[in-house]
Amino acid sequence: MTGYLDELRKALRDVPARRRRRILDEAEDHLRSAVEAGASESEAAGAFGPPTLIARRWLDLLAVVAARRAVWIAGVPVAAWGLLFMVTKPPAGPAGVVGIFAVQIAAVCGAVAGIRLLRHLAATALPAGTLRYLNRTTACALVASLVGAASVISVHPLAGVLVAGACAVALVIVAGAFRRLTALAALADEPAPDDALQDIRALIGRLPELGFDPRRHQWRFAAIVALGAGVVAAAGHAFLDDGGSLMIGPSALAAGAVIVAIEGGAVLASYAALGRFLGLVQRPR
Amino acid sequence: MRAEALKGHLDALLLAVLATGPAHGYAVIEALRERSDGAFTLPEGTVYPALHRLENAGLVTSSWSAESGRRRRVYALTRRGRAALERERQEWQSFTRAVDVVLG
Numbered sequence: 001m002t003g004y005l006d007e008l009r010k011a012l013r014d015v016p017a018r019r020r021r022r023i024l025d026e027a028e029d030h031l032r033s034a035v036e037a038g039a040s041e042s043e044a045a046g047a048f049g050p051p052t053l054i055a056r057r058w059l060d061l062l063a064v065v066a067a068r069r070a071v072w073i074a075g076v077p078v079a080a081w082g083l084l085f086m087v088t089k090p091p092a093g094p095a096g097v098v099g100i101f102a103v104q105i106a107a108v109c110g111a112v113a114g115i116r117l118l119r120h121l122a123a124t125a126l127p128a129g130t131l132r133y134l135n136r137t138t139a140c141a142l143v144a145s146l147v148g149a150a151s152v153i154s155v156h157p158l159a160g161v162l163v164a165g166a167c168a169v170a171l172v173i174v175a176g177a178f179r180r181l182t183a184l185a186a187l188a189d190e191p192a193p194d195d196a197l198q199d200i201r202a203l204i205g206r207l208p209e210l211g212f213d214p215r216r217h218q219w220r221f222a223a224i225v226a227l228g229a230g231v232v233a234a235a236g237h238a239f240l241d242d243g244g245s246l247m248i249g250p251s252a253l254a255a256g257a258v259i260v261a262i263e264g265g266a267v268l269a270s271y272a273a274l275g276r277f278l279g280l281v282q283r284p285r
Numbered sequence: 286m287r288a289e290a291l292k293g294h295l296d297a298l299l300l301a302v303l304a305t306g307p308a309h310g311y312a313v314i315e316a317l318r319e320r321s322d323g324a325f326t327l328p329e330g331t332v333y334p335a336l337h338r339l340e341n342a343g344l345v346t347s348s349w350s351a352e353s354g355r356r357r358r359v360y361a362l363t364r365r366g367r368a369a370l371e372r373e374r375q376e377w378q379s380f381t382r383a384v385d386v387v388l389g
Contacts (some may be wrong), residue, residue, distance in 0.1 A: 008330075026310055026333055026358050033311035034329075049328025057334040065341060125338065 001031050004045040011055035014180070015062065023058060059180065064126050066177035067134045071117045073173050074138045077166035078110045081145035084159050088152050095151040102148025104229075105270060109141035112278055115199045130194070131181055133279055139174045140278065142167045195279045222275070226267035230260035295335050296344075297373035298325065300366055303345060307361035309352075310336060336360055344369050 008027055012020045027048065034044035048054070085103040090096035116134055120126055146167035153160035194202075197214055214221035234256035271280065302308070302316045313336070314329050339345040344366035350359045362370070 022358070023333065025356065027330065029309070029355060029357050030311045030314075030329065030333075032355070033309075037315075047329050049330040053328055054330035054334075057331045061334045061338050061341075064338075122342075 001028070001035070001041045001045065004031070004041075004048070004051070008051040008054060011051035012058060015055070015058055019058075019062070027054075060125065063128070063131050063177070063180040066180045067126070067131045067138075068117065070170070070174045070177040071113050071134055071138050074142050074170045075110065075114070077149075077163055077170050078106050078141045078145045080163045080166060081106055081149050084152060084156065084163055085148060088156055088159075091152060091155050095154060098151040099148050101266065101270075102144045102151060104266070105144035105274070106141045106148060108270075108274075108280075109137045109144060109278060112196045112199070112280070113137035113141060115196065115203060119199045119202045128181065131177075135174055135177050135181060137278055139171065139178075140274070142171045142174060146171070197280075218275075222268055222271045223264075226264035226271070227260070229267045230262075230264035233263040234259040295327075295332070296339060297370065297377065299332070299335055299339060300344060300362060300370040300373065303360055303362040304367065304370055307359050309350075309357040309359050313360065339366065 005024060005028060009020070009024060012023060015023065031041070031044045031048060034047065035041060039047070082103060085099060088099075090099050113134055116130065116137070120130065146164050149160050149163035149167060151160075153164070195215070237259050238252050238256060274280075298317060299313060302313050302320070305316070308316065310333055311329075314332050317325050317332075336345060336347070340347055340360070344363060345360050346363050347358050347360045349356050351357075
C-alpha cells in the first residue's frame with residue numbers, strides 16, 4: 001500500500017501541496033477500507049486504478065478551476081482599463097493610437113472569453129480545447145489592457161500604473177492556468193474546439209438573420225462588423241467633438257468617412273491578425 | 286460496463302447515491318457497484334475527482350469525520366445537488382423514452 005501511495009504522490013507532483021495531501025489521505029482511507037472488506041493490498045490498489053490515470057483526472061479538474069478563476073479575475077483589470085480609456089483624453093502621437101487599438105482588442109478578447117465562460121458556467125468538466133481557448137483569450141485581453149494602460153501613463157500616471165500592475169498580476173494567474181493545462185498529457189486527440197459564433201448561438205439560441213452563413217462567408221461577416229464599428233466610432237467622434245450636439249455638416253461627414261475607413265480597416269486588420277487565434281475565424285464544418 | 290460508457294453519467298449517478306444519505310468515498314463506490322449489480326465498475330480512484338468536481342459546483346459538500354479512530358472525508362448532497370439530480374432524472378427519462386420508441 002505504501003508503494004502504491006508513493007507512486008500516486010509522484011504522479012500528483014503538479015497538484016498543489018494542500019490538495020495533494022487531501023487526495024492522498026482519501027486514497028489511503030479508501031485502500032484501508034478495501035483491505036478491511038477482504039481485498040488484498042494489491043487487489044485494492046489495482047481496483048483504485050493506475051496512479052497516472054488518477055493524476056490525469058485531478059489535473060483535468062484543476063485545469064477547469066484555474067481557467068475559470070483566471071477569466072473572473074482578469075475581468076477586473078480589463079474593465080478598469082476600459083473605464084480608464086473612456087475617462088482619459090488619449091495622449092497625442094503613437095501612444096494614443098496604441099491605446100485605441102488596445103481597448104478594442106481587450107474588449108473583443110474579453111468578450112469572447114466571457115461568452116465562452118457563460119456558455120459553460122454550469123458544466124462540471126470542460127474539454128482541454130475549451131480551456132486552452134479560455135486561457136488564450138483571457139491572456140490576450142490582459143496583454144492588450146496592460147499595453148493600453150501603459151500607453152496612458154503619461155497623462156494618468158497613477159491610474160495607468162495601477163491598472164497595468166493589476167493586469168500583470170492577473171497575467172501571472174493566467175500563466176498558472178496555462179501551467180495546469182500543460183501538465184495534462186495526451187491532449188492531441190481532443191476534438192476541434194467550438195468557435196465564438198457557436199458560443200453566441202448556444203447562449204441566445206439563434207444568431208440574428210444575416211442572409212448568409214457567417215462561418216462560410218467569414219470576410220463578408222468581418223466587413224459588416226468593421227463597417228458597424230466604423231460608423232459607431234465616427235458617430236462617437238462627431239458627438240464628442242461637437243460637445244454632445246451631433247451637428248451634421250460637410251466637414252463632419254468628411255471626418256466621419258475618414259474615421260469609418262480607419263476604424264473599419266483596423267478591425268479588418270485585427271480580424272486577419274487575431275481572428276484564428278481568438279476562435280473568430282474557423283473553417284466551415 | 287466500461288468506464289468510458291459511464292462518462293457523462295457519473296455525476297448524476299454519484300448524486301443519486303448521495304441522495305440516500307451522506308457517505309465517504311469508499312461507501313459511495315460500493316453503493317454504486319451494489320445498486321448496479323456490479324455493472325458499473327470503473328477505476329475507483331477516478332470517482333474522487335468527480336466528487337470534488339461536484340463539491341466545486343456546490344452540488345455536494347464534504348467534511349472530515351473521525352470514525353473508529355480514522356479520519357474520513359464524508360460527502361453529502363446539498364439543496365442545489367438535490368435539484369440538479371431531479372433535473373438529471375427528468376432528462377434521462379425523456380432520453381430513454383425517446384430511445385425506446387426508436388429502438389422499439
